[in-house]
Amino acid sequence: ISMKNGITFVIDVGNKAKGPKTGNESKMQKLYQSFPLRPQSILIVGTNAITRVVVNASIKVASLFTKQKVLDRINFASIDDAKERMP
Numbered sequence: 001i002s003m004k005n006g007i008t009f010v011i012d013v014g015n016k017a018k019g020p021k022t023g024n025e026s027k028m029q030k031l032y033q034s035f036p037l038r039p040q041s042i043l044i045v046g047t048n049a050i051t052r053v054v055v056n057a058s059i060k061v062a063s064l065f066t067k068q069k070v071l072d073r074i075n076f077a078s079i080d081d082a083k084e085r086m087p
Contacts, residue, residue: 008086009043011045014045
């Protein structure tokens with residue numbers, strides 16, 4: 001397995017940590033943005049009906065700036081479905 005083949009990117013919007021922030025969040029974001037990830041599949045898990053409406057609206061706005069092949073990779077899934085897709 002290599003990064004050349006891409007990754008599966010899972011976004012969990014259901015379980016947000018309630019505790020205090022660690023303080024290194026901006027450093028971690030800069031680190032992750034420096035790597036070209038090439039996601040082959042983008043899974044959004046932990047959503048309810050209201051959250052799906054918000055996410056779909058965000059995708060519609062992003063479609064003005066993003067290629068269709070990237071938007072086609074975005075799917076809603078359950079956590080169990082996401083785990084099954086992992087190698």
